[in-house]
Amino acid sequence: MSNKSVWSRLPLHLFLIAAVALLAYSNSFHVPFIFDDEGSIVTNNVIKDLHRFLYDDGYIYNPRRFLGYLTVALNYRFGALDVTGYHVVNLAIHIGTGVLSYLLARLTLSTPALTREGEAGDASWFIPLFAALLFVAHPVQTQAVTYVIQRLASLAALFFVASIASYAKARLLQEETGRPFALKPLSFYILALAAAGCAMKTKEIAFTLPFVVVLYEFMFFRMTAVKKLLFLLPVALTVLIVPLSLLGTNKPIGQIISDVTAATRVDSELSRLDYLFTQFPVLATYLRLLVVPVRQNLDYDFPVYHSLASLPVLFSLLLLLVLFGAALVLWYRSRAPQAEPELRLISFGILWFFITIAVESSVIPIADVIFEHRVYLPSVGAFIALAALFSLCFKGGISRSAVATAGVVVLALTATTFVRNLVWGSELSLWGDTALKSPNKARPHYNLALALEKSGRLDESLQEALIATRLSPKEAPPFNLIGTIFGKKGDYDQAIASLSQAVKLDPTLAEAQVNLGDAYRLKRMLPQAMDQYQAAMKQRPTDASIYHKIGVTFALQQNLPKAAVFFQCAASLDPATPQYRLDLMRAKAGAQGQ
Template sequence: MADYGLHRPFLHILLIILLSLIAYSNTFHSPFQFDDVRVIVENPIIKDIQFFVEPSKAKAFPGAFGYDALNTRFIGYLTFALNYKIGGLDVTGYHIVNLLIHISVAVLIYFFILLSFRTPVLSESPLRAYQVQIAVFTALLFACHPVQTQAVTYIWQRVTSLAALLYMLSLTAYIKYRLINGRASLKSLFFYLICILSAVTAMKTKETAIMLPVTIVMYEFMFFKEKLKRRMLCLTPLLFTMLIIPLSLISWDMTLLEMAGDINEVTRGASVLPRWVYLITEFRVIITYIRLIFFPVGQNLDYDYPAYQSFFDTEVLLSFVFLVSLLSFSLYLYYRYRRTATHVRLISFGVFWFFINLLLESSIIPLNNVIFEHRLYLPSIGVFLA
């Protein structure tokens, strides 16, 4: 049955597309909201494609939605500029692109799972008989889950879904490259170049993509078997891509001390919260995120979420204990069954994925809002996988 399904990926992809279209069929005429106005409607940068040919011209428009953002989120802004070039401010075109990106992420999740069951660790797993069902179910769950609504329908959050698309493309290309078993060929080079190029463009779309190399390193050590030297040859170029984002945030005409101060400033976001207060509040926020994945009720675009002042607040302390217990249990599963029920490490990998990809926005870098549902877009893949 599984083999039959593997020969009909077209039907599975068609199902993903159809159900996604049904789920978001009423969103194509939703108007621009909140930051959409500053990013698109009132932003001169996306209205002239020349700014993307010569980005230095955009210095006349500094700030969070001007040259500074173009420097760090070039790819995301380029897609808005192309949307504007084709359809002006007709909101339908922007929603169509957002949905196409979302569907593409779901399709990549499908292929990611199928490829994972071909890795040395999972190829002999008893779950391989159900790989198609797992792949289709996980992709559909991601595509149609209500918690993804904000990342898909809030036009500005295209940067979130597009970064996730490039993230998944890079990871999937890496797995494909590794499955060639290191044989030097044009095919292996092609997939490795796709992996690197996707990683670079993901990091020029949204800063959360900085965790991609960490995820790939984790995947390599959890699902492939290889000598360390060979692993490092594969992984080192990817690890260097982590420099892209910090280097995009600093000005090269500064002294080292000024650069250090600049990095400290940009890693504070626009928040007035101290780093410690933001961190302990995020322990509660992550619990809310987990609840939204399993019980998506009471969703909100703009939460009125309290900032917690003490680690010893009962809610904060219990949240911290739960999160540490969840991570500890995942580590236990990995080490307990690493030589026997190897498929169990999928659970551990999914949990680790969730926390790793929340790290940038839910740790010590205080952002203007402590919680946004679109921040769950990429991390939620790990939960659905687990």
């Protein structure tokens, strides 16, 4: 295939990537906010005022993920809580990352190491296209794309791949012109640095980017050691962005060390060694999902391992060592004259996977040991390796049968993604699927109970909440939900018992305190209600609804002057709610009548 014909196919390739992604996610635009979306978007006041976000609260809220949350704030500015706009942006990011993966693979096949080792032939268009189509069509990506707040992972991946692709383009231009500081290569080099910075201010997974750049330079370009240092040093320095974002300023060294330790634990009680042992089977699961995407689960009930001698740990470690060893062997073989370019691409893709997964699957304990969105960035390398391996199986050239086989694979993955997005279609279907696959984990049952309660199916919700309390008896939220359900049923004694247990388990759970106050108020136990409301007010001093409930309680006690004070506070905090102003006027009128 001539170069001219390859270039003439570029628009078609980009169209195919976008079309496949759109088809796979065409039923995802109305998937509701779920799970962490609630705290990160729905009830997150920080993202609801764009001016305050940009000039006041935004950077303080999460300096490590400022750019990711900025895009969420922009979504809210233009569409409030209309979920469609968020999904449109997520899909656009996914398509963009797919296109950049295509361009990166295409540029890589033009690097000196591969062109020297032999003509790529049909592989020069087939490998990039197949890799990109695998990336956008694969159902393992649904959690990073359909789950709104996991935009942080997909957006970081977009900037990450953009940085590597820009670096590759800069280096190719330098090789062609022989002038490293000419305008065009320098422009792409600066773009690579800018994209690296953006990736690292979107999510911490971008910490590995400089290591991938070093790997890329080592595997695909030839340069003297001095020049390598000159070009790699600025990129290498970007590795400091994430640690500096983690640390507070103007703190003593002991406090800084403490901050680093806390920041690299991410709310987990696991020891670093136990987390590492557990990650070996987790990585094996990610690899299995990439090859055979079945039994996907939003919330895995994954066992924690405490010994290297455990068979799942040992077998998984052996698998990973074999894969890593294969990458090194393939790299060594690719150095031979006239070696197939696919060998080095496969090696690079495998090493990309291991490097980019290291932040979340190594010795840094994270509360949840496995989540599918964590494989989004590593999958870029994995799919390049798989596409190259597929191409290697057709050494005589990419035949029509090979293209047809690849097409069938992509269509099958697209259909599987579409079906998986049907599961994401509602909270009931998603948490029902999750509870079925993780029957011994409390969180899926609790979230299913919440979804059932929202839909008015109180008896079913109660059963799921009771399962959650049985599986995790020290967690307060399920008891809070049980109390809420009994309250809706009018059984205030049972409600008070369950809500009291919730408050006992977590005295800082303001929602449970408010609900307990409501139950006491409806039982006309007004002093007890007042105690709970005031305790909740200390937890949420800017929550207008709590001030209103205190005002209602004072009104029931015939203390209208005090009721008016709290109604005034509620109306000041939330002037958009007319009920607060109406009750304020009534209390003032009643107080004057007294």
